[in-house]
Amino acid sequence: MREAKARMNIKTRTNAVSWSFIAVAVIMICAFYFYPMIQALIMSFQSGTGTNLSFVGIDNYTRLFTDSTFKTTLTNTFIYLIVQVPLMILLALFISVLLNDKNLKLKGFFRTAIFLPAVTSLVAYSVIFKYLFGADGLINVMLLKLHLISVPIQWITDPFWAKITIIIAITWRWTGYNMIFYLSALQNIDNSIYEAARIDGASAFKQFSKITVPLLKPIILFTSITSTIGTLQLFDEVMNITKGGPGNATMTLSQYIYNLSFKYTPDFGYAATVSYAIVILIVIFSVLQFKMAGDKNG
Amino acid sequence: MKKIIVLLLVSIMILSACSSATNNDNNAGETAETSKITIWAWDPNFNIKALNLAKDAYTADNADVTIDIIENAQNDIVQKLNTGLSSGTTKGLPNIVLIEDYRAQSFLQAYPDAFYPLTDTFKAADFAEYKIGPTSVDGQNFGLPFDSGVTGLYVRTDYLEQAGYSIEDMQNITWDQYIEIGKAVKEKTGKDWISLDPNDLGILRMMAQSAGSWYLKEDGKTADLSGNAALKEAFETYKKLMDANVVKIHADWSQFVANYNSGDVASVPTGNWFTPSITAAADQSGKWAIAPLPKLTNNPASVNASNLGGSSWYVLNVPGKEKAAEFLGATLGSNVELYQKLVMEIGAIGTYKPAAEGEAYNAANPFFGGQKIVSDFASWTAEIPNVNYGMHTYAVEDILIVEMQNYLNGKSIDQVMTDAQKQADSQIK
Numbered sequence: 127m128r129e130a131k132a133r134m135n136i137k138t139r140t141n142a143v144s145w146s147f148i149a150v151a152v153i154m155i156c157a158f159y160f161y162p163m164i165q166a167l168i169m170s171f172q173s174g175t176g177t178n179l180s181f182v183g184i185d186n187y188t189r190l191f192t193d194s195t196f197k198t199t200l201t202n203t204f205i206y207l208i209v210q211v212p213l214m215i216l217l218a219l220f221i222s223v224l225l226n227d228k229n230l231k232l233k234g235f236f237r238t239a240i241f242l243p244a245v246t247s248l249v250a251y252s253v254i255f256k257y258l259f260g261a262d263g264l265i266n267v268m269l270l271k272l273h274l275i276s277v278p279i280q281w282i283t284d285p286f287w288a289k290i291t292i293i294i295a296i297t298w299r300w301t302g303y304n305m306i307f308y309l310s311a312l313q314n315i316d317n318s319i320y321e322a323a324r325i326d327g328a329s330a331f332k333q334f335s336k337i338t339v340p341l342l343k344p345i346i347l348f349t350s351i352t353s354t355i356g357t358l359q360l361f362d363e364v365m366n367i368t369k370g371g372p373g374n375a376t377m378t379l380s381q382y383i384y385n386l387s388f389k390y391t392p393d394f395g396y397a398a399t400v401s402y403a404i405v406i407l408i409v410i411f412s413v414l415q416f417k418m419a420g421d422k423n424g
Numbered sequence: 425m426k427k428i429i430v431l432l433l434v435s436i437m438i439l440s441a442c443s444s445a446t447n448n449d450n451n452a453g454e455t456a457e458t459s460k461i462t463i464w465a466w467d468p469n470f471n472i473k474a475l476n477l478a479k480d481a482y483t484a485d486n487a488d489v490t491i492d493i494i495e496n497a498q499n500d501i502v503q504k505l506n507t508g509l510s511s512g513t514t515k516g517l518p519n520i521v522l523i524e525d526y527r528a529q530s531f532l533q534a535y536p537d538a539f540y541p542l543t544d545t546f547k548a549a550d551f552a553e554y555k556i557g558p559t560s561v562d563g564q565n566f567g568l569p570f571d572s573g574v575t576g577l578y579v580r581t582d583y584l585e586q587a588g589y590s591i592e593d594m595q596n597i598t599w600d601q602y603i604e605i606g607k608a609v610k611e612k613t614g615k616d617w618i619s620l621d622p623n624d625l626g627i628l629r630m631m632a633q634s635a636g637s638w639y640l641k642e643d644g645k646t647a648d649l650s651g652n653a654a655l656k657e658a659f660e661t662y663k664k665l666m667d668a669n670v671v672k673i674h675a676d677w678s679q680f681v682a683n684y685n686s687g688d689v690a691s692v693p694t695g696n697w698f699t700p701s702i703t704a705a706a707d708q709s710g711k712w713a714i715a716p717l718p719k720l721t722n723n724p725a726s727v728n729a730s731n732l733g734g735s736s737w738y739v740l741n742v743p744g745k746e747k748a749a750e751f752l753g754a755t756l757g758s759n760v761e762l763y764q765k766l767v768m769e770i771g772a773i774g775t776y777k778p779a780a781e782g783e784a785y786n787a788a789n790p791f792f793g794g795q796k797i798v799s800d801f802a803s804w805t806a807e808i809p810n811v812n813y814g815m816h817t818y819a820v821e822d823i824l825i826v827e828m829q830n831y832l833n834g835k836s837i838d839q840v841m842t843d844a845q846k847q848a849d850s851q852i853k
Contacts, residue, residue, distance in 0.1 A: 175530070175533060175534040175815070176506075176509065176510055176531075176533075176534025176535045177509065177510055177512070177534065177535055177536075177538075178534065178536070189850070192850055193850065193851065194847055195822070195823075195826075195847075195851070198826075256675070256676070260675065260679065261673065261674075261675075261679075280673065282675040283622055283673050283675055285829070368675070369623055369676075370623075371622060371623035371675075371825070372622045372623060372825075372829060373622070373623075373825050373826040373828070373829040374822065374825070374826055375829075385822065387506065388499075388502055388503045388506050389502075389818050389819075389822075390530070390816065390818050390819035390822075391530035391533075391534055391815045391816055391819065391852075392506050392510065392530075392534055394510060
């Protein structure tokens with residue numbers, strides 16, 4: 127009997143200790159994540175200038191459907207998403223397989239070189255890209271000198287090329303980052319699997335598509351979700367390279383939120399609504415990706 | 425169990441210590457603020473220099489006041505003010521802040537009670553009339569008008585001569601004549617006539633204001649796009665410029681300045697604050713002149729003067745506001761001598777009328793071939809039509825930037841204006 131009581135004591139005690147450890151984190155998360163999220167949700171049902179907010183019901187949400195700027199920014203974001211994310215994932219996968227080759231010399235150098243863009247500041251690299259792709263920038267000068275083009279390409283001020291510039295920029299910045307995930311996952315794949323495949327006469331492409339890709343599936347899923355979220359929140363590059371222009375040809379949802387809150391007469395209520403639109407999109411995409419990539423029994 | 429109680433007690437003590445520490449800070453801040461004035465402004469070569477001159481003038485007589493001038497980019501100031509004022513706490517905000525005239529109403533009306541009225545601090549009648557509208561609400565003055573955004577047409581006289589024109593041909597012309605001369609210059613010299621950023625419709629704003637018109641109606645809240653004759657003609661003129669193939673495109677400020685400093689582009693219609701950027705290319709001394717801004721060809725209301733940019737000083741409704749207002753009133757609100765210094769040392773043209781008669785205003789500028797540019801600008805300032813910039817200048821402009829692209833790509837002008845109006849009506853309320 128006494129033993130049982132002592133054990134109970136120990137149990138409650140460890141419980142209390144462990145709760146007190148996580149209590150700090152829980153309180154912090156509630157105060158700095160959930161409370162603002164709920165406040166933003168409440169705010170998304172309000173409208174008005176600056177501090178003169180009043181409740182307008184679901185007006186803000188219906189406004190989304192008639193707001194042509196919102197539609198344009200949404201389309202732009204989707205174009206980035208559909209073109210850039212698969213491109214980057216494939217590129218990262220390809221490079222990581224190349225770099226995982228046992229016979230490759232200077233492995234460390236190549237890995238560092240490809241990962242390096244991921245540690246540069248978003249603003250710094252954006253500014254450099256803006257100059258590289260300027261009308262008189264290095265890229266145009268190079269293409270002109272090589273006689274690949276006869277007139278300079280308007281990388282920043284043409285609606286089509288501006289999107290291309292943004293896509294090139296974010297691909298350059300984030301490919302190395304995703305590559306690291308693949309590389310570490312590749313190193314966990316047992317070499318004997320490849321050996322067995324080679325003995326059975328599988329080609330390099332067969333090995334890649336039948337062994338590497340299926341075994342990397344969870345990582346591919348993870349990187350595509352994080353890249354999707356990253357693209358939906360894209361801001362720094364567009365803000366610094368094209369300022370969303372020409373017109374709003376490259377403007378993203380995040381930049382529209384910024385404009386609504388800080389560039390125009392502030393309407394924080396509607397800005398909160400647009401940010402909740404992003405939240406909803408992220409949830410939908412993540413669920414979709416899980417469904418598409420998930421195992422049949424998972 | 426004891427340990428947990430101890431742990432809890434310690435954490436409570438730490439937490440309360442933290443909060444009491446911040447309380448102390450608050451009190452200390454408030455007492456210190458009464459003798460310290462913090463000012464936020466942008467542009468080290470212009471506004472900050474002007475503030476330093478004002479500070480020197482003021483602290484000579486008021487040694488007990490500390491003036492802390494903080495330089496921030498304009499976008500950062502706008503963002504910090506918006507976050508600060510909307511959060512409801514005035515902590516961390518300055519006593520005095522510089523706000524662009526286009527944005528002033530947006531702040532004044534979005535945050536009522538956040539600004540301290542300056543009606544008794546300075547005589548509004550002493551300042552250029554067109555600055556009073558944007559800086560006041562319901563007849564109360566909230567902003568002390570500062571620099572003039574009066575526009576002029578900066579032009580390379582050497583390129584003009586090569587094309588068979590002189591600066592006399594540029595006086596009081598229309599935009600159509602301006603484009604014709606531009607074509608001749610391009611043909612003879614191969615130089616572009618003007619550098620434009622498709623994302624910045626400043627030239628449209630100048631054209632509209634020259635005819636006493638704006639993106640918004642008199643009330644400052646309703647969009648005035650479809651049926652706005654001045655704006656329609658401004659759109660058409662913009663397209664004519666583009667079609668004339670005399671435009672070099674830039675994407676940001678540094679490219680814009682570089683286009684002129686490198687001698688690639690021959691003229692720029694813009695605000696007088698562009699002078700330091702032109703004179704930065706010392707090798708072009710004597711090759712520039714400034715003509716009045718062209719006017720709209722078919723709009724009888726349009727004059728050869730307009731405004732672009734310009735800003736004013738505002739006092740925030742925080743402890744220390746009386747001192748801050750007194751500082752502004754004593755310096756930029758009434759000190760004629762200070763304005764002379766502003767002109768001589770930094771080329772800043774104020775909107776304080778009594779200062780316009782001083783010697784500094786009549787000095788000849790050798791860079792501009794001996795032209796008395798300050799007195800020219802001052803006389804054009806008097807002609808600027810007064811418009812209400814309202815609350816939504818930049819929101820409407822972003823709509824127009826998109827519609828301008830559609831127009832250049834072949835959409836009809838009436839459709840463009842109707843669509844822009846529709847969008848603006850749904851966006852601004």
